[in-house]
Amino acid sequence: MLFVPVTLCMLLVVATIKSLHFYTDKTDQQLIYTPFTENTSSVGRRLLNSVLNAVVMIGVIVAMTVLLVFLYKYRCYKVIHGWLILSSLLLLFWFSFMYLSEVLKTYNVAMDYPTAGVLIWNFGAVGMACVHWKGPLALQQAYLIVVSALMALVFVKYLPEWSAWLILALVSVYDLVAVLSPKGPLRMLVETAQERNEPIFPALIYSSAMAWTTGPADGEPGRASDEEAEPSGRAAAAEDDDDEQEERGVKLGLGDFIFYSVLVGKAAAGGGDWNTTAACFVAILIGLCVTLLLLAIFKKALPALPISITFGLICYFATDSLARPFMDDLAAHHFYI
């Protein structure tokens, strides 16, 4: 049941990358999270810079996860709320505005400010209502998918090549550590939420069904979407409450959506070859399958990133360096197998 949203997100990212050149245009502009440039003269220098970039990025992610857990533990719900609302405002309005303008430029369509304003205003406002407040479940899920895709696209555009792959690898390691080790921030987050009998930030997380609890929660559980790509990379099954009937839905963190899509996006942007993209796509879905299987066996929060990303990375590099030249050669010599 998580296959459909993950597939949709990845499809959205790949379709955008293949049709809008904006997201693959070489730009010297980089995020402040990856301060070292990859436009260096020597390969060694480039490698060093990408490693440093990855370290900085992971450092930022670790810091933010720790901060989030800290705030949650000390019940600073208002701060968390504010932070999440600000992030979703940015994503729903600014990034979607950029996306709209790129789509229009690519298809050479004119649009006036009033119409664009109405469109973006509607998209953003309804998004905020659905994700942060109350709205139809399907629409909320759709918005979360779109928001993850937008975030992934930003990463695909602004992360330089080698740094991106290193970051993906390191973030899955971090995810593994953060969720499984006893002092890991994400594990502490899950445990604190379970102790207090609150749903775990229902909107940093995509849930395939609605959980319905009437547990007294101090403050509202924050409902907002993830912007800084926190790898709340855990899949957890909703708990059963004795008094209330609760829908059992599988949940997946938005960070997972984002990083899966970044992997597939980078695969699509890099070679331009469909073999590689399709291979990564399948690898990620298989990884997700395995993760869900493990979830059914262990019945506790598990990191969703490591398995899929590992398979994805292996597939990408294998296909790119081995399968692709092989296929090209076969095709060039009209040799069919």
Place this chain on the structure above:
Amino acid sequence: MNLERVPNEEKLGLCRKYYLGGFAFLPFLWLVNVVWFFREAFVKPAYTEQLQIKTYVKRSALGLLLWVAVLTTWITIYQHYRAQWGEVGDYISFTIPLGIP
């Protein structure tokens, strides 16, 4: 959220808030209102609040139609006459297509 589990007064409150919200230049909110509460208003067996929900859904649908009409007219006019409006056309345009119109 699942409307099945929500008590009727809350449904009414939700429908009303979506209806009122739509007045802030948000026809999309009205669309969501109509689609989401359609079954509640017209298909389900009657309950106390249903009449009011029906009115809200109908009015949302009306507002939506009005907005669609206005937007379609404006977009048609704009796309057709943009090139002829010269400077004013460019001023209100957010993307200007390349090539000869």
